[in-house]
Amino acid sequence: MILAALEKEGVELVFGFPGGAVLPLYDTLYDAPLKHLLVRHEQAAVHAADGYARVTGKPGVVFATSGPGATNLVTGIANAYMDSVPLVLITGQVASQFIGTDAFQEADITGITLPITKHNYLVKSAEELPGILSEAFYIASSGRRGPVLIDIPKDVFDQEAYFDYNTECHIPGYNPTYTGHAGQISRAVKAIRDARRPVIFGGGGLIRSGASSVLRQLAEKARIPVILSLMGLGAYPGDGELFLGMPGMHGSVTANYALTEADLIVATGVRFDDRVTGKLETFAQNAKIIHIDIDPAEIGKNVVIDIPIVGDVRQVLEELLRKLKPGHTAKWLKQIETWQNKYPIPIGSSNPGGALKPQFVIRELSRLSDEDTIVATDVGQHQMWSAQHFAVRKPNAFLTSGGLGTMGYGFPAAIGARLAAPENRVICITGDGSFQMNIQELATVVNNKLDMTIALINNGSLGMVRQWQDIFFDKRYSHTTLKGSPDFVKVAEAYGARALRATTNEEATAAIEEAFATKGPVLIDFVVDPEENVYPMVAPNRPINEIITGGDY
Amino acid sequence: MKHILAILVENKPGALTRISGLFSRRGFNIDNIAVGETITPGIARMTITVEGSETVIEQVIKQLHKLVNVIKVSNLSNEPAVTRELMLIKVRAETGSRSDIQQIVETFRGKVVDVSPDSMIIEVTGNDDKLEAIKLLLDNFGIKEIVRTGKVALLRGSRVTREA
Ligand SMILES: Cc1ncc(C[n+]2csc(CCOP(=O)(O)OP(=O)(O)O)c2C)c(N)n1
Ligand SMILES: [Mg+2]
Numbered sequence: 051m052i053l054a055a056l057e058k059e060g061v062e063l064v065f066g067f068p069g070g071a072v073l074p075l076y077d078t079l080y081d082a083p084l085k086h087l088l089v090r091h092e093q094a095a096v097h098a099a100d101g102y103a104r105v106t107g108k109p110g111v112v113f114a115t116s117g118p119g120a121t122n123l124v125t126g127i128a129n130a131y132m133d134s135v136p137l138v139l140i141t142g143q144v145a146s147q148f149i150g151t152d153a154f155q156e157a158d159i160t161g162i163t164l165p166i167t168k169h170n171y172l173v174k175s176a177e178e179l180p181g182i183l184s185e186a187f188y189i190a191s192s193g194r195r196g197p198v199l200i201d202i203p204k205d206v207f208d209q210e211a212y213f214d215y216n217t218e219c220h221i222p223g224y225n226p227t228y229t230g231h232a233g234q235i236s237r238a239v240k241a242i243r244d245a246r247r248p249v250i251f252g253g254g255g256l257i258r259s260g261a262s263s264v265l266r267q268l269a270e271k272a273r274i275p276v277i278l279s280l281m282g283l284g285a286y287p288g289d290g291e292l293f294l295g296m297p298g299m300h301g302s303v304t305a306n307y308a309l310t311e312a313d314l315i316v317a318t319g320v321r322f323d324d325r326v327t328g329k330l331e332t333f334a335q336n337a338k339i340i341h342i343d344i345d346p347a348e349i350g351k352n353v354v355i356d357i358p359i360v361g362d363v364r365q366v367l368e369e370l371l372r373k374l375k376p377g378h379t380a381k382w383l384k385q386i387e388t389w390q391n392k393y394p395i396p397i398g399s400s401n402p403g404g405a406l407k408p409q410f411v412i413r414e415l416s417r418l419s420d421e422d423t424i425v426a427t428d429v430g431q432h433q434m435w436s437a438q439h440f441a442v443r444k445p446n447a448f449l450t451s452g453g454l455g456t457m458g459y460g461f462p463a464a465i466g467a468r469l470a471a472p473e474n475r476v477i478c479i480t481g482d483g484s485f486q487m488n489i490q491e492l493a494t495v496v497n498n499k500l501d502m503t504i505a506l507i508n509n510g511s512l513g514m515v516r517q518w519q520d521i522f523f524d525k526r527y528s529h530t531t532l533k534g535s536p537d538f539v540k541v542a543e544a545y546g547a548r549a550l551r552a553t554t555n556e557e558a559t560a561a562i563e564e565a566f567a568t569k570g571p572v573l574i575d576f577v578v579d580p581e582e583n584v585y586p587m588v589a590p591n592r593p594i595n596e597i598i599t600g601g602d603y
Numbered sequence: 604m605k606h607i608l609a610i611l612v613e614n615k616p617g618a619l620t621r622i623s624g625l626f627s628r629r630g631f632n633i634d635n636i637a638v639g640e641t642i643t644p645g646i647a648r649m650t651i652t653v654e655g656s657e658t659v660i661e662q663v664i665k666q667l668h669k670l671v672n673v674i675k676v677s678n679l680s681n682e683p684a685v686t687r688e689l690m691l692i693k694v695r696a697e698t699g700s701r702s703d704i705q706q707i708v709e710t711f712r713g714k715v716v717d718v719s720p721d722s723m724i725i726e727v728t729g730n731d732d733k734l735e736a737i738k739l740l741l742d743n744f745g746i747k748e749i750v751r752t753g754k755v756a757l758l759r760g761s762r763v764t765r766e767a
Contacts, residue, residue: 223674347665
């Protein structure tokens, strides 16, 4: 019955890991046409499904068993919830009569995931299943996307019930608003027309709603520069003429200056995270703010909004595009150009010894990639360097853990991307710390011959934490040096993957070329300068125009 | 400022946990909660009294709306509404003080619902001010225990808070 429902929902692939409580479910998979990717840790199943969902726009589906199987999903679910990724997670539960008795492998997963799912269900009987499954898919993939979990007691898998599946469903308390309020849209048009120093500030909402092309037309027609949050990268081409980069803590100087000096911010599909706004009281003091978002609760949550528009970002931008005329922004764009020339993103500190710079590696990866390349990053310095130096040219092509900042996300997410987009090149940019959080998935990529380049930025430390110790804790490097890391080349080879090592610029370029030319997974261990830090930087809770620059340009 | 929210919610397992969990998770302060059936089967009504500024309350309401089981949220504090709460008070009552207590109870249109050799239980219904006032007066005799239902409220006039 579950597989039949998945088929109705158009699911082609699920990610999972079996166990006692889902034995009946896995038994039906044995001779079903539905594809299943066996991972080596349930956390990887969620992240892979998350990567798959980001690339395809369809909900990622995960199977896991009760108890430890279900609790292993938790980080992945929280991650998807923070980044609004549609997932449907199906967990087995102990048989109904044992629920509440602390039975073997019992965990209250609906209770545990209550605050990190968009909605969840504990199924009581098989009759409820069709209704719950169709609601779950509908809730996960509509409105503001998010993960939905369905917990199914073992005995329910074995029950028979009439299967009447309807992919359309009506839920009384759930009616997302898609069309923006006409009056508010007119006010926005007027505000944009009157602005002299406008910026568009876009985020993940642009990507989820498929608004990239309309955004581009709008920016170019009205001549408004574009700033994208970490989650928004790719919604406007990273090498596009009006692109100012990412704002906030490791944003470009230009983006931060532009937000500070702007007289109008057109915020679309963003949530004004503290990593973006810095000290709230000083954020964008000169600007009127238009905020377009599908989730009314995001509007006015952190920042006071002048023109709120609740709706689907793409639909609202289409309305705006119809009504907008070219703006008077020439002078403003000149000012921005001056900042851009004066403050490019630094490419690394001066380097007499000739050690390999992580920024160089990312720039080479970017230079040698085509515009359809999908990048999945882990979390840390390498993530920020990727955001700064990799020119993401298309939406859904930069997968990163934005809201939760989950080390271990990148590698499984790259697996999901690989399976979602068989034609595109996939690169996982990871760190020596993060990679070890899901390194076991080397077995999955080797076993399934998944073609990808794993670019390991090996700085011998938990670099991002070390950077904070460097700057804010008097260089007291408490537990951030990764002694005892394995030889990553040997580890990859032991799993049966190809692996290369690069310690100089020349080796780095050659290794990337070789990896890109090779079918199947290739790991490159880039041994980089361990002292390198990410700049520019704004200290936490400081005004975003108070920027620590560093390094050479 | 205190706000009284009327929340219509699908009476599904976990629905109340979702709502109370939301309040604690987001740091909203609940003063009290009352829950009960409505005239529509399957739909319960919660009345929640919550403390906070206008912006906080706006955020509370929006977050409540995001819960799939929540059908409607109204802020009754901005409208004329009848608000009531029921309180039971167990007060020390030796034979000598009983008639004094009786008199207070009558003034507040309360009821004596239980009498034992050294105590009485008083039932009284009203708004905050009234309940506080009787509490203060009975305190002179020695209050042993209090229990309150939490506030419930209805809009005045013919308007109703309904699911559609
Ligand atoms: C699961 C998890 N634990 C801890 C952290 C805190 N943290 C943020 S970045 C970082 C260092 C990551 O090290 P590495 O993957 O080597 O990346 P680098 O910063 O060195 O590039 C840590 C420990 C986190 N984000 N996620
Ligand atoms: Mg590292």
